[in-house]
Each structure stands twice: as C-alpha cells, then as structure tokens.
Amino acid sequence: THLVRTDEMVFLAPEDAGLEVPPVPEDEDEEPQFVVMTDGGPALHSQTEAGQLEVDTRVNGIPVKSVLTLLRERAQEKTLEEYAELAGISVADIVELADELTSHGKKAAVEFYRGPVQHTNGYYTAQALITLNLLIGNVDHKGGLMVGGGHWHEEGDKAGPYNLKELHPGKLTKFGVPINREGKKYDKSTLFDRDGGFPAQRPWYPLTSNVYQEVIPAAGAAYPYPIKALWVHMGTPALSSPGGHAQIAILKDPTKIPLFIYTDIIIGETSMYADYIFPDITYPERWATPHTSPDVLTKISKFRQPTVAPIPEEVEVDGELMPICLETAFIAIAKKLGLSGFGLGGFGEGGDFTRPEDWYLKMAANLAFGDKEDGSQTLPAASTEEMAVFSAARGHLPPSVFDEAKWKAAVGEEMWPSVVYFLNRGGRFLAADKGYDGDMV
Known part of the structure; x- marks a missing residue:
C-alpha cells in the first residue's frame, strides 16, 4: 500500500x-x-x-x-506463454502451481534455502519469492510464512555477564567499504565522485550481506581497491560460487592476491591454490553457536561443542596445548603480533584469552544467563548428579580439549553451574507449545 x-x-x-x-x-x-x-x-x-x-x-x-x-x-508486462518460454516450462505447469498455491487460504507458503538464490542476483530472486507470500496474506498465520522464534543473544550485548563487543582493551573499529561493497551505497561513498558517478564499475549491494561470491572477483578487479591478503575459512568458492572456475586464475595471480591463506580440513578445490593451509577441525570437534532457521517457531539457542577427539595434531601456544584450527591460528598469530584483545587480560576485566574456549564458554554463559538484565532468565544450576554426568560424558576427550578447571575459569564460579546445565542440553529451548496463539504465530 x-x-x-x-x-x-x-x-x-x-x-x-x-x-x-x-x-x-x-x-x-x-x-x-x-x-x-x-x-x-x-x-x-x-x-x-x-x-x-x-x-x-x-x-x-x-x-x-x-x-x-x-x-x-x-508482472503483466509479459504473457504466461512468454514467461513459460523464458523459464523453459509449460504454461500448464505455471497454472497448476499457481492454483495449488492459492487453494489453501493462508495455509500455504513459498520458502527457499540456497538453491534458488545461490547466484549473483540471488537477493532479488529471494525478494520475488517472498513477495508471493505477501500476495496471499499468509505472514504470521499458521501454515504461512513466519520469521521463527529467534534466539537468545550469545555476545552479551543484551544483558549477559560478558559483553564480548566491549570486553576488548584497545579495540579497533572497522571502517570504509567492504571489498564486496555489501551494506554500502555507491552514491554515498567517496568513490562516487572519484569515479565520475554512475554507472559503478561493479555492482554494489546496499540491501544485503554475505555476498560471498563477489570477494575474489572484486580482488581480481582491484575494485574498490586492491587487497594484500585473503584468508578463507569454511568454504570453497572455486567450486560453490557461480562461475567459480573463473576465480582460479585470480587466486593463482600474486599480483592480484599477494598472500592467500586457508584453514581447511582437506586440500580442497580452492585451498589447493593457497600459499599456506592451516589444518582445521570439523563440526563434531569444534565450538559454534549456530542460529536456527525460521521454520522453528519457538526461541532456541543451539550450542555446538566438542564431542570427539580432534584429528589434527596438537600445538603449543605459550604453554597452552590445543588442537590446531582456525581459532588456534588466530590466537598464536595475534599473540606473536602483540595485538590487543588476546593473551593475559585479553578480555580486560573479563579475564584472559589464551584458548578457544575462553571465547566460546563466555558465549555459553551469556546464553545461560538469558536476555533479562535482572537475571530472571538464568538457567537452573546443575545438580551434583548433573555435574558428574557432565564430567563423565567428556572423559574421552584429551586434556587439550577438555580441562574442567580451565572451562570453569573461563566463565567464573557464579555462572559455572548454569553453564553446565546449558552444555548438558546442547543449548536452551523454549517449550514447543509456545509457538502458536490460536491460528496466529
């Protein structure tokens, strides 16, 4: 309207x-x-x-x-016959699908995940797909499109005991335009005047984020600027990006990318071109706080934690033994360079940052505390029996991964029992019956 x-x-x-x-x-x-x-x-x-x-x-x-x-x-600029020809399908297929979508009132939805939108113009495809839901008025209705229940906030910027955005003495802030121009407007940048206005040399993406496929091509074009180093983690753009094979020439050209570093679990389709590869760990071996997808209607916060001994070898960083991985490499390099926010007092009053779990367990503490400043959402303390289960369930892990004293030190005496309660359950989850209010979300 x-x-x-x-x-x-x-x-x-x-x-x-x-x-x-x-x-x-x-x-x-x-x-x-x-x-x-x-x-x-x-x-x-x-x-x-x-x-x-x-x-x-x-x-x-x-x-x-x-x-x-x-x-x-x-939509009416073309006939159904013209759209069918462009899409390579029959008019009958379009009509049948349209009839099916509009024959169930609000109990129908159009959703997508990766496939339809995993290309350079994916954002605009997503907008078109989402618009179909608006046309049948199904938003926030049972059986329709919904945003999901959301999650508690792991970074502590809501109310948690560890505000990880602030617990960083000497913190530097980001500035300028990202190499892929995401989240920025060309005509609001200094490049607009420098380059003589429209058209821009490459697309800008003011309304979207995570434009993964544009990073390497932008470096190859040195637009909006040349880069000196590229570090890739958890991805293989030469395989998964549109026209990814064309990015290989850029990765092999040291005048385009002078230093190319990778963390990978294998020597893969893209990491094979890197100057240096740091071994990494896989999902059962690592920490993470994956958010949930919108199809889950209630608030949940999942928490990934090591469940098996890591395959990569162990390394020692200033006397601390830990498996080699992305986080270990970051800690070692940061300490070598004397960067702020790492090492003893790395979190300021929040303690030291010498091991990966020093970071991740503070996230666990924030999630166990919840988003209410008065602490009313804090999870219960683990019982003596739960504490025993917690320790026994991790007894197979090497000391480089599980050292209960170090884990406890990362969150402090007060939050530790609630953190154990949280870790034993793999997260925190609102009751499933809280998802609907009648026919509405």
Whole structure:
C-alpha cells in the first residue's frame, strides 16, 4: 500500500504529500515513514490501520502508484506463454502451481534455502519469492510464512555477564567499504565522485550481506581497491560460487592476491591454490553457536561443542596445548603480533584469552544467563548428579580439549553451574507449545 512517486521511482515523502511527521521521543529510534492512500486521502502508514491496495493517482500534482499496482503492472508486462518460454516450462505447469498455491487460504507458503538464490542476483530472486507470500496474506498465520522464534543473544550485548563487543582493551573499529561493497551505497561513498558517478564499475549491494561470491572477483578487479591478503575459512568458492572456475586464475595471480591463506580440513578445490593451509577441525570437534532457521517457531539457542577427539595434531601456544584450527591460528598469530584483545587480560576485566574456549564458554554463559538484565532468565544450576554426568560424558576427550578447571575459569564460579546445565542440553529451548496463539504465530 506504500505510495511511490513514479516520476522519480522513489517512495513518496510525507512532506510532498503535505503530511507532518510527529517528533520521535528521545528514547526511541527514528523509523522511516511511508505514505498510503485512504478513503480520506494520503496518510502516514503509522497513523492508519489500512491503505488502499490499488492506487494510480496524483498527490499534490505528483504522479503516484501503490507498490501493489507497480508489482501487478510489472508482472503483466509479459504473457504466461512468454514467461513459460523464458523459464523453459509449460504454461500448464505455471497454472497448476499457481492454483495449488492459492487453494489453501493462508495455509500455504513459498520458502527457499540456497538453491534458488545461490547466484549473483540471488537477493532479488529471494525478494520475488517472498513477495508471493505477501500476495496471499499468509505472514504470521499458521501454515504461512513466519520469521521463527529467534534466539537468545550469545555476545552479551543484551544483558549477559560478558559483553564480548566491549570486553576488548584497545579495540579497533572497522571502517570504509567492504571489498564486496555489501551494506554500502555507491552514491554515498567517496568513490562516487572519484569515479565520475554512475554507472559503478561493479555492482554494489546496499540491501544485503554475505555476498560471498563477489570477494575474489572484486580482488581480481582491484575494485574498490586492491587487497594484500585473503584468508578463507569454511568454504570453497572455486567450486560453490557461480562461475567459480573463473576465480582460479585470480587466486593463482600474486599480483592480484599477494598472500592467500586457508584453514581447511582437506586440500580442497580452492585451498589447493593457497600459499599456506592451516589444518582445521570439523563440526563434531569444534565450538559454534549456530542460529536456527525460521521454520522453528519457538526461541532456541543451539550450542555446538566438542564431542570427539580432534584429528589434527596438537600445538603449543605459550604453554597452552590445543588442537590446531582456525581459532588456534588466530590466537598464536595475534599473540606473536602483540595485538590487543588476546593473551593475559585479553578480555580486560573479563579475564584472559589464551584458548578457544575462553571465547566460546563466555558465549555459553551469556546464553545461560538469558536476555533479562535482572537475571530472571538464568538457567537452573546443575545438580551434583548433573555435574558428574557432565564430567563423565567428556572423559574421552584429551586434556587439550577438555580441562574442567580451565572451562570453569573461563566463565567464573557464579555462572559455572548454569553453564553446565546449558552444555548438558546442547543449548536452551523454549517449550514447543509456545509457538502458536490460536491460528496466529
């Protein structure tokens, strides 16, 4: 229902519609305001319950259309026969699938995961797929599209005992434009004036993130700047990226990527071109805090932890024995370079950072504490019996992985019993019956 001015193809600004935006309270963040059309004329979307779906009119002399009208017009630019030819399928298949999708009320959904969107224009494909859900009005309805239950926050920036974003003495902050131009607007960068405005030399991605497939090609083109080093972890872009084979020439060219480092569990399709490969550990051997997908309706926080002895050899870093992996390499290199945030007092008042679990167990403590500042979400303390189960279940792990005294020291005496309770369960999980409220999420 949001109105777009079609002379500039931007959302109609409230001031252009003669509308006044109310001031934002000091304790609230400013939210963008959109204009919709009602029976009484233009109104702010935040001040009306509903707007007209189909709009093609003028507001103060400005030509405007609703988003739905623009979408319908765009969809009807081609016939079903033309779309079928472009897609390589029959008209009958399109009609059958459309009938099936729209024959179940709100108990139908269009979702995707990787396949349909794993290419350079994947973001826009995703937008088109998500829009199908909006057209049948299924968002937050049982059987429809939903965002999922979410998770508790492991970095401690909500309320946890260890705010990992702040516990870093001498912390440096990121700056500038990422090599893949994600999350940045070309016309808001200094490169816009330097390069003479539009068109940009390569696409920019202001609305999306994790544009994995653009990193190496951007380095090859030295745009927006040349790079001096590339470190790849948990990926093989030469195999998995669109046109990945074409990236090999860039990886082999030291004038494009002077230093190429990899952490990998094998000498793989991409790591075979690296200057240095650090061995890494696999999912049963490592720590991680994987978030859940939106199909899970209740709040959960999974926690991956070592369950088997690691295959790579052990190494010693300043007297600490640990399996070689990405985190071990980072710790060793950071300490060698004297970087802040590592070693004794690496977390400031939060303690030392000499082992991978010093980081990950603080995340476990934050999750065990929950997101309420008053501590009301803190998980129960493990009983004596649970403590015994915890220790016995990890007795097969080498001391380089499981040293109970070091694990306990990483989170402190107070949080340790709740952390054990959390680790024994592999995370924390809201009851499944909390997912629905009648026919709504």
